[in-house]
Amino acid sequence: MNEGSSRDAPPEPGVYARIYAAVLEVPAGRVTTYGRVARLAGGCTPLLVGFAMAALPAGSAVPWHRVVNSKGAISARREGRPDPRQRRKLQAEGVRFDAGGRIDLAVFGWPD
DNA sequence: AGATTGACTGCAT
DNA sequence: CATGCAGCCAATC
Numbered sequence: 001m002n003e004g005s006s007r008d009a010p011p012e013p014g015v016y017a018r019i020y021a022a023v024l025e026v027p028a029g030r031v032t033t034y035g036r037v038a039r040l041a042g043g044c045t046p047l048l049v050g051f052a053m054a055a056l057p058a059g060s061a062v063p064w065h066r067v068v069n070s071k072g073a074i075s076a077r078r079e080g081r082p083d084p085r086q087r088r089k090l091q092a093e094g095v096r097f098d099a100g101g102r103i104d105l106a107v108f109g110w111p112d
Numbered sequence: 113a114g115a116t117t118g119a120c121t122g123c124a125t
Numbered sequence: 126c127a128t129g130c131a132g133c134c135a136a137t138c
Contacts, residue, residue, distance in 0.1 A: 034120050038133095045133040046120035053119055055136095067119080075119040082119080101126080 015044050019052045026066045029094040029105055033070050039092035050075065065089040066110075072103040 018032040018041035025040070026032050036048035041049070052062045069075045074082040095108050095110065
């Protein structure tokens with residue numbers, strides 16, 4: 001179970017762990033923004049939050065789908081196209097989208 | 113070690 | 126309200 005000969009990951013909670021912890025604090029049926037997570041994580045930028053989400057492995061316990069941009073919309077991935085699974089999971093949790101595909105942060109935004 | 117990119121944000125135009 | 130630019134931290138080349 002060695003991680004490999006490469007540099008092992010930090011044994012103690014780092015920026016990534018804080019970001020994941022902040023996202024885990026988001027209750028179902030609510031959404032938060034990258035900037036908010038970055039602020040809760042402390043000392044990191046929204047861009048880094050997105051970077052951390054991209055590094056999430058499949059099956060992770062982190063509700064990455066509850067993280068949207070400040071516009072309340074789902075951000076596009078490297079592919080240049082948002083992941084349809086994200087919107088699908090949010091709708092399954094009761095989050096509603098408007099005609100523009102945006103979420104009302106005043107209602108579903110967290111913290112309230 | 114420097115340059116570039118990235119699931120972003122806020123302000124100015 | 127749409128577009129452009131700069132700031133930001135970390136990872137990758």
